[in-house]
Amino acid sequence: MDLKADEEVLGEKGLPEMDRVQPILFAPGITKYYGIGEYLGEGFKVGRRG
Numbered sequence: 001m002d003l004k005a006d007e008e009v010l011g012e013k014g015l016p017e018m019d020r021v022q023p024i025l026f027a028p029g030i031t032k033y034y035g036i037g038e039y040l041g042e043g044f045k046v047g048r049r050g
Contacts, residue, residue, distance in 0.1 A: 008020070009021045018036070018039070019039070022036075023035075023036045
């Protein structure tokens with residue numbers, strides 16, 4: 001795994017903010033790039049009722 005990020009995309013806790021990063025993925029087996037889609041919700045809360 002290799003991850004690099006400019007300081008301008010890091011949030012208050014020093015972690016990457018995905019809306020600032022706009023990450024892409026490379027699939028080496030098929031040599032294609034893909035973008036990551038929109039924000040869907042908070043972990044362990046999406047789909048919960050109540």
